[in-house]
Amino acid sequence: MNVIKFENEEQIGVAAGYYMCGQVLQKPDSVLGLATGSTPVKAYKHMIELYNQKAVDFSKVTTFNLDEYVNLDVRDRNSYHTFMYENLFDHINIPDRNINFLDGNAPDLEEECRAYERRIKRAGGIDIQLLGIGSNGHIAFNEPADSFQRWSHVVELKESTIKDNSRFFDNIEEVPTRAVTMGIGSIMQAKKILIIALGEHKAKAIKQLIDGNVTPSCPASVLQFHTDVTLMLDKGAASLI
Numbered sequence: 001m002n003v004i005k006f007e008n009e010e011q012i013g014v015a016a017g018y019y020m021c022g023q024v025l026q027k028p029d030s031v032l033g034l035a036t037g038s039t040p041v042k043a044y045k046h047m048i049e050l051y052n053q054k055a056v057d058f059s060k061v062t063t064f065n066l067d068e069y070v071n072l073d074v075r076d077r078n079s080y081h082t083f084m085y086e087n088l089f090d091h092i093n094i095p096d097r098n099i100n101f102l103d104g105n106a107p108d109l110e111e112e113c114r115a116y117e118r119r120i121k122r123a124g125g126i127d128i129q130l131l132g133i134g135s136n137g138h139i140a141f142n143e144p145a146d147s148f149q150r151w152s153h154v155v156e157l158k159e160s161t162i163k164d165n166s167r168f169f170d171n172i173e174e175v176p177t178r179a180v181t182m183g184i185g186s187i188m189q190a191k192k193i194l195i196i197a198l199g200e201h202k203a204k205a206i207k208q209l210i211d212g213n214v215t216p217s218c219p220a221s222v223l224q225f226h227t228d229v230t231l232m233l234d235k236g237a238a239s240l241i
């Protein structure tokens, strides 16, 4: 694993923005796997800056987002759709038809998950998957469990994740308790993986990801088996390694 420590979040945003845009410069029709949460915000900000400087063109890019809440209106301010449009898609030129999300309101969620995998495959697979990591070691909504879930699936969120995410909602009761998420296999098939972690509350999960046992009780640990992983860490997230 390529572990890079940075002074602060701002620097990581610049480095991660360049990393993602570098992929698009090398391959204009890249397929990008994208993430939500506080972690990638600065990376998206820098991708927008590079686009505004005309350094990069996203018109041939395809995106797949990692996850979405179940039964939350896509127009809700807390949906991952809303997050992605506000933080990235509204500001760059990825055609709407090239933007893919799991639909948490699909009538048949299992079929929706299978169809999402087919869409990723048809697009030629993901070139770079951007990931955050949960304080409990989750990646996307692959929560700690007794076994790894391979492909996209429906998940019951853990109490710790509901608590972590409640900061975006008016109160904890409003946080959806289910989500649809890419699986560990979907993520591991990406050609490259870029993980960003910010803050001391991620330090334990980062330590386990780097040198702990590979176990579904820390889903991120499986990334030890991927051959092209870059970790960008701030001082807090790197404090135990």
Ligand code: PGA
Residues within 6 Å of the ligand: 036, 037, 038, 039, 040, 131, 132, 133, 134, 135, 138, 139, 140
């Ligand atoms: P965060 O979430 O970016 O809001 O910390 C990351 C994650 O849970 O994957």
